């Protein structure tokens with residue numbers, strides 16, 4: 001019998017062998033290949049509504065500080081130092097969007113202003129309370145990616 005990965009994970013969780021976060025990929029272990037991260041960081045599908053909240057939350061994604069997006073135009077002031085994200089799902093695949101959110105520097109360039117949201121190497125001028133931590137949790141990354149994949153034109 002061939003067990004699929006989710007089936008095995010479910011079996012582990014049901015038997016209590018592993019805790020809730022055991023399936024998470026640690027920030028140092030994320031494989032960015034060809035500008036993409038194919039596998040989910042958590043195995044739990046992202047929730048686009050939660051992702052939109054994280055996206056707009058100033059102490060979490062704070063993506064609106066730099067990016068405009070029509071769907072959240074009413075939320076608050078949004079920046080324009082970075083490309084508007086409308087239609088971003090037409091430009092990038094889900095795996096590429098995951099890589100951009102995990103660590104934009106590995107996708108664009110070391111000079112990118114965009115912070116690495118699931119990297120211990122967050123970027124320049126890191127807030128002291130973030131040293132040694134990622135800005136977003138693995139599930140928050142999945143939620144934001146799920147939100148981004150809804151942005152089609």
Ligand code: HEC
Pocket residue numbers: 055061062063064065066067081082083084085088091097100101104108109111112113114115117144148
């Ligand atoms: C400090 C500014 C800044 C913040 C904050 C920021 N970004 Fe970016 N982002 C950029 C810049 C600048 C680029 C363009 C590529 C480059 O120059 O590095 C970019 C590019 C992107 C792209 C590719 C856009 C395209 O059309 O090709 C996506 C997707 C993206 N960002 C998502 C996000 C998400 C999601 C967040 C929040 C979790 C976020 N960004 C937060 C500055 C930022």
